[in-house]
Amino acid sequence: MSETKVIDACNTYCPGPLMELITYMKQAEVGDTLELLSTDQGTASDVPEWVNKIGHEMVSSEKIGKIWHIKVRKAK
Amino acid sequence: MRILIVGGGTGGTIIANNLARRLATEIRKHKASITMLSASDRHMYQPGLLYVAFGQMMPDELYRDQASLLETTIDFHVDPVEEFNLDDNRVKTKNGTVYNYDVLVIATGSRIMPRKIPGLEEGSETFYTEESAVSMFKSLRNFEGGKVAIVVGVPHKCPIAPVEITFALHDYFKERGIRDKVEIKYHYPINRIHSIENVAIWAKPQFDEMGIEYETLFNVEEVDVENKIVKSMEGSEYNYDLLISIPEHHGEEVIEKNKLGVDGWIPTDRHQLTMEGHDNVYVVGDTTNLPVSKTGSAAHFEAEIIAENIASIIKIGIPVSEYDGKVYCFIEAGRDKATYANFNYLNPPDLKPANKSMHWFKMSYNQMYWTSVRGLL
Structure with missing residues (x-):
């Protein structure tokens, strides 16, 4: 099982959390899990919408304190 | 203190000039030196490419001789780095020259x-x-x-x-x-x-x-x-x-070849702008993996922080500033009006309606850039 790569996209407006996730998803191998950290409320809905449309796998999404922790597995 | 700057784009040039002024006394007394290694003898104003694509600027308007932009105390060489040996504080260039340093700035930029x-x-x-x-x-x-x-x-x-x-x-x-x-x-x-x-x-x-x-x-x-x-x-x-x-975009090939960062983006501390694991290596502009815009503006504001900190470390032993994620971008909204986005890590931009004045300010800045990159603006 590969290690979870953590992407710290807290407190950033440009390029923003979903753009960061797309960047790192391109670098990942199929089966890798990425954990996106974000303080942007919109990320909680933006990421699942993209993940579902493109066909990756949502692993989990939870807010701990002020930070969203969203785990996604690269499926293709 | 030997300061080596690799890359002669916006970030590298502003750092070099800013440091040359801050450390004028130390340089004169041979207590500090600044060397810049670049892949080109020319400096391009990259935002001008947008105007070239619409026939509003000619390509030759985008360039100045790099040496003409630098303070005379900066030792400038057109000789790109091919090998980084960060553990031994040295680099090797295409010509085979080895440069040792005490502080390294990596400002190699990005490519499509x-x-x-x-x-x-x-x-x-x-x-x-x-x-x-x-x-x-x-x-x-x-x-x-x-x-x-x-x-x-x-x-x-x-x-x-x-x-x-x-x-x-x-x-x-x-x-x-x-x-x-x-x-x-x-x-x-x-x-x-x-x-x-x-x-x-x-x-x-x-x-x-x-x-x-x-x-x-x-x-x-x-x-x-x-x-x-x-x-x-x-x-x-x-x-x-x-x-x-x-x-x-990716970072430059030399960064990938030397395994300094995946896809050529170097892992960088978002406030100190040092390379992760290397406190004497600074990274500026597009070369970082920071979650900020890859723009000349970000490179400019980062460069000021880096220069201030390198100078303060030489003078009092510690850094004095942190990068707050500041970016200021002009936004051309057509051929005759513009607005801007000013933001940092914590504060989003508040956009105003585009107007002609901001467009002409941007057109003026296209020329003022050459003052800016000399570290005068």
């Missing part, structure tokens, strides 16, 4: 990677190099009508460029009197038309008013050049007559 997408290089026009910007203008001049598609790779330099190029296309075809014969469709990777929410909110009604179509969640997977179809990873596709691309 259209070849990452099958068909994109041969099937689209872009404007991120002199050659491609001229080619794009020639294509626009020859275009008499049809479907124009704008597609955006991730990550890319100048996040404002996708909306700027779209507004510019609208105005260009309108001025030629063929706007009614042109369908413009903008495609964007995430689920709104710009990564900055306030820019998306600002741009959307203008797209609607201009009759610009848009599709979000569109990440380019492939271009079928023969049939002129661009396809997305999300499963949609679009038939085009002219494809304008903002290609995915």
Whole structure:
């Protein structure tokens, strides 16, 4: 099982959390899990919408304190 | 203290000049030295490429001799670095010269990677190099009508460029009197038309008013050049007559070859701007992996922090400043009006309506840049 790569996209407006996730998803191998950290409320809905449309796998999404922790597995 | 700056773009040049002034006494007393190694003897004002793509600037207007931009105390060599040996504080250049340093600044920038997408290089026009910007203008001049598609790779330099190029296309075809014969469709990777929410909110009604179509969640997977179809990873596709691309970017090849960062982006502390694991190595501008815009503006503000800290470390032993994520971007909203986005890690931009004054300020800044990069502005 590969290690979870953590992407710290807290407190950033440009390029923003979903753009960061797309960047790192391109670098990942199929089966890798990425954990996106974000303080942007919109990320909680933006990421699942993209993940579902493109066909990756949502692993989990939870807010701990002020930070969203969203785990996604690269499926293709 | 031997300061070595690798890269002569916006970030590297501002750091070098800023340090040369802050450390004038130390340099005169031979207690500090500044060396710059660059791949080119010329310095390009990269934002000008957008104007070249629309015939509003000539390529030769974008360049100055790099040596003419530098303080005379800076030891400048056109000799790109090929090997970084960070554990031993030295680099080796293409000519085979070894440079030892006490402080290293990596400012090598980024490059477009259209070849990452099958068909994109041969099937689209872009404007991120002199050659491609001229080619794009020639294509626009020859275009008499049809479907124009704008597609955006991730990550890319100048996040404002996708909306700027779209507004510019609208105005260009309108001025030629063929706007009614042109369908413009903008495609964007995430689920709104710009990564900055306030820019998306600002741009959307203008797209609607201009009759610009848009599709979000569109990440380019492939271009079928023969049939002129661009396809997305999300499963949609679009038939085009002219494809304008903002290609995915990577850091420079030398960074990847030396394994300093995946895809050429160096892991960097977001406040101190030091390379992770190397406190005497600073990273500036596009070269970082920071979640900030890859723009000359970000490089400029980062460069000021880095220069201030290197100088203070030499003078009092500790850094004095932290980068707060500041970026200031002009946004051209067509050929005769503009606005701006000013933001940092904690505060989003608050966009004002575009106006002619801001456009002329931007046109002035296109010349003022040469003062800015000398560290005078």
